[in-house]
Amino acid sequence: MVVDDEALVRSGFQLILSAADDIEVVATTTGAEAVDTVRRTAPDVVLLDIRMPDVDGLTVLRELRVLPAPPVVAMLTTFDADEYILTALSSGAAGFLLKDTEPDQLAQLVRTLAAGGVVLSPKASRAVWRSHPGASAAADDEDTARVGRLTEREREVLVLIAEGLSNTEIGARIHLSAGTVKDHVSAILTKLRVGSRVQAALLAQRAGLLDAGRRGPESGR
Template sequence: MVVDDEALVRSGFQLILGAADDVEVVATTTGAEAVDTVVRVRPDVVLLDIRMPDVDGLTVLRELRALARPPVVAMLTTFDADEYILTALRSGAAGFLLKDTEPDQLAQLVRTLAAGGVVLSPKASRAVWQSHPGAAAVDDEEAARVGRLTGREREVLVLIAEGLSNGDIGARIHLSAGTVKDHVSAILTKLRVTSRVQAALLAQRAGLLDAGRDAEGGR
């Protein structure tokens, strides 16, 4: 389901996503009608504009998260350093998409969200943190939590931050989905976070993603 105040954006996303055989756009709507529509059509994934004139996207997000069966919600934004993104991620959004995302990537991003992955562009995530320098520093307690992760757990955490689902992580590092699930549970417990997004953000702030890219570059 696509929620945006601009009809052109709604129709564009519907056209692009509807072309994928395994993605069905069950509804498009403005922010004012979003919650009622979600309750009625029960989408698996909601792409929600973060800035709308009729109702704030963060307000819609909070209302959706309060539902008994909340959908996975990713925020839509025009700016990679949008000041509201951090609030949305901390409020339960499963990631964010820039509205100028390449059309051929959109369906795969929706598949990632539906499979339980997160959508956090490393470039855009860095822009978010750089625009909020006070929120970017990992404190001593958080660093200690990250330090308690095993090598395998760090590897899984980096893949979580890259947006991979448990199944994709297992395929990447040759583990069963059940084993990956156990690793994810241990990671959330050790980091004292409640969601994959929060874990991914902490990995970003702790420099694990940059370290992973440096290691790949040195091979």
């Protein structure tokens, strides 16, 4: 389901996503009608504009998160550094993507969200951190210290979380059962003192773990 105040954006996303054989766009709507439409259509994934004139995206997100079976929500934004993004992520959004995301990437990002992964634009997430008033060298050092508490295997899993992989996909990549990956994820969240995969991914980004990973054997990704 796509939620945006602009009809052109809604129709554009619907057109792009409906072209994928394995994705059905069950509804497109404005913010004012979003919660009722989710209750009626029960989408697995909601792409939600963060800035809307009728009802802002953060309000819609909070209302969706308290539903009995809330959908996975990713925020849509036009800006690389949107001051509302960190609030959205801490409120339970599974990530964010820019409205000018390449059409050929959009379907895969929705698949990632549906599989339980996170969606974070590396360029945009760095910009979000830099724009946040709490961002500082001391905070960067603290993030690095927290990542330093992880084992080598946990750091490997954290990088894959930040790439958007689900537990099953991570297990297939590094030859572990989904249950073992789940245990690693739980340990990672505890050691990093964060409440969600998306917050762990952002912390890994800020600590430079992803840049280091790209310089390694997997740098071709």
